[in-house]
Amino acid sequence: MTEGASDxxxxxxxxxxxxxxxxxxxxxxxxxxxxxxxxAVADPATAAMLSDYLAAAVGPGRALAFRGGVxxxxxxxxxxxxxxxxxxxxxxxxxxxxxxxxxxxxxxDPGVTVLAIGDRDxxxxxxxxxxxxxxxxxxxxxxxxxxxPYVESVQPALREAGLxxxxxxxxxxxxxxxxxxTTTLAVATAWRLSAVRKRRVALVDxxxxxxxAGAQLGVQTGGLIDALANAQRLDxxxxxQAMAQAGPRLSLLADEAPLGAAAAIDPDxxxxxxxxxxxxxHFVVVDMPRRFGPVFAGLFGRARNRVIVTxxxxxxxRDGARLLELAKSGTGGSMLALNDHHPGLRGAVDEALTAEAxxxxxxxxxxxxxxxAQRGDNLGEPLAAGGGPIALAAERIVAGISGxxxxxxxxxxxxxxxxxxxx
Numbered sequence: 512m513t514e515g516a517s518d519x520x521x522x523x524x525x526x527x528x529x530x531x532x533x534x535x536x537x538x539x540x541x542x543x544x545x546x547x548x549x550x551a552v553a554d555p556a557t558a559a560m561l562s563d564y565l566a567a568a569v570g571p572g573r574a575l576a577f578r579g580g581v582x583x584x585x586x587x588x589x590x591x592x593x594x595x596x597x598x599x600x601x602x603x604x605x606x607x608x609x610x611x612x613x614x615x616x617x618x619x620d621p622g623v624t625v626l627a628i629g630d631r632d633x634x635x636x637x638x639x640x641x642x643x644x645x646x647x648x649x650x651x652x653x654x655x656x657x658x659x660p661y662v663e664s665v666q667p668a669l670r671e672a673g674l675x676x677x678x679x680x681x682x683x684x685x686x687x688x689x690x691x692x693t694t695t696l697a698v699a700t701a702w703r704l705s706a707v708r709k710r711r712v713a714l715v716d717x718x719x720x721x722x723x724a725g726a727q728l729g730v731q732t733g734g735l736i737d738a739l740a741n742a743q744r745l746d747x748x749x750x751x752q753a754m755a756q757a758g759p760r761l762s763l764l765a766d767e768a769p770l771g772a773a774a775a776i777d778p779d780x781x782x783x784x785x786x787x788x789x790x791x792x793h794f795v796v797v798d799m800p801r802r803f804g805p806v807f808a809g810l811f812g813r814a815r816n817r818v819i820v821t822x823x824x825x826x827x828x829r830d831g832a833r834l835l836e837l838a839k840s841g842t843g844g845s846m847l848a849l850n851d852h853h854p855g856l857r858g859a860v861d862e863a864l865t866a867e868a869x870x871x872x873x874x875x876x877x878x879x880x881x882x883x884a885q886r887g888d889n890l891g892e893p894l895a896a897g898g899g900p901i902a903l904a905a906e907r908i909v910a911g912i913s914g915x916x917x918x919x920x921x922x923x924x925x926x927x928x929x930x931x932x933x934x
Contacts, residue, residue: 545573552628596623608636626649634759657710686799688824712792717776734766745787781810794912
C-alpha cells in the first residue's frame with residue numbers, strides 16, 4: 512500500500528482508469544494463463560461466491576478470484592501472457608483507496624475494465640472513482656445479479672450483440688386500477704434498495720398529472736417534463752439538476768403538469784431519458800401511469816422486472832388479469848402483488864376465486880394496514896422506513912431483484928409471500 516500518496520485527486524486524474532497507451536507494449540514478467548476476469552477480494556465469503564459465479568458465467572479456467580489486495584492483483588497482471596478484460600478489486604480496509612487505484616492503473620493495459628467493490632459507503636469515493644475511469648463502485652455485499660452486466664461483457668457473443676454496456680436494471684410497477692397501492696409499493700421498494708441495500712436508485716413517476724411519489728417521499732417534484740423536452744441534450748449534469756434528491760442514494764424524476772395541459776409523452780424522448788438515467792443508477796424504478804397505450808405498454812414489456820399490483824375487487828381482478836396477459840409478451844420476470852386493503856372482501860373473494868379470476872395465484876399478499884396510506888401520502892414518510900406489511904412486501908421484492916437474502920424489517924405484521932419473479 513502506498514501510504515504517502517495523497518487521495519486528493521484533481522478531476523480526470525487516473526485512479527483506476529486504464530493506463531496510458533505506452534503501457535500496451537510494456538514487457539511482462541513471464542508467460543501465464545489468460546484469464547478473462549481477475550478478481551482480488553478481502554474476505555473468504557466474497558472470494559468463494561466469485562469463484563463459483565465466474566466459473567459458471569465465464570467458463571472454467573477463464574476467470575480467477577482470490578483473496579488479496581492490489582499488490583497481488585498487480586503481480587497477477589504482470590505474470591499473465593495477455594491482459595484480462597475485466598478486473599475486480601476490493602477496496603475494503605484500504606486507507607488510501609484512490610492512491611492504490613493509481614498503482615493498479617499503471618499495471619492495467621488500455622481497454623481493461625476496472626470494477627471496484629468495498630465496504631466504505633462514501634458518495635465522494637464513488638464519484639472520484641467513476642470520474643477517474645472506474646466502471647462502477649459497488650458496496651458490499653455484492654451478488655451475481657449486480658456483477659452480471661460487467662461479467663457478461665467479457666463473453667464474445669454478448670459483446671458482439673452490444674449487450675456488454677452497463678445499464679441499471681429497469682423495474683416497472685403497474686396497478687390494475689387506481690388506489691391499489693402501486694405508488695406506495697414502488698416508493699417503498701426504491702427506498703429499501705437505496706437505504707437498506709445501499710444501491711443508487713432512480714424513481715421515475717410517469718403520471719404527469721397526478722403522481723404521488725413526491726408526496727410520499729416529502730420532496731418537491733419537477734424536471735421530468737423539461738427532461739423529455741430536451742432529451743437529446745440530457746447529460747449527467749442536466750439530469751442531476753432535473754432530479755429531486757430524496758436521500759443519499761435515492762433520486763426522484765417526476766413532474767406535476769397543470770390539469771388542463773396536454774401531457775403526451777414522446778416515445779423516443781422517453782426511451783432516451785430512461786437510457787440516460789440507467790447509465791447513472793443501479794436500479795431504475797418506474798411507477799407506470801394508470802392508462803397505458805402503446806408507449807407505456809412497450810416500456811412495460813421491456814422492463815427487466817415487472818410488479819403488478821391489484822386487489823380483490825371485480826375491476827382489480829379483471830384488469831390484473833389483463834396486465835398479466837400483457838406481461839407474457841415481454842422479457843424478464845413478473846411478480847403479482849395482491850393488496851388486501853378492503854378487508855371485508857377477503858371473506859367473499861377467497862384465494863381460490865382470486866386465483867381463478869387472475870389465472871394464477873399472487874406471489875405476494877399484503878395484509879390490511881388501516882393507517883398506511885394516510886401516513887405515506889399525508890406525512891411524506893416512506894412506509895418502508897418502518898415496519899408493517901408494505902415494508903415486508905417491498906423487502907421481498909428487493910430480494911428477488913437483487914439476488915440477496917431478504918432483510919427482515921422491524922415490526923413486521925402478517926404477510927403471505929411465495930416465489931418471486933414468476934411469469
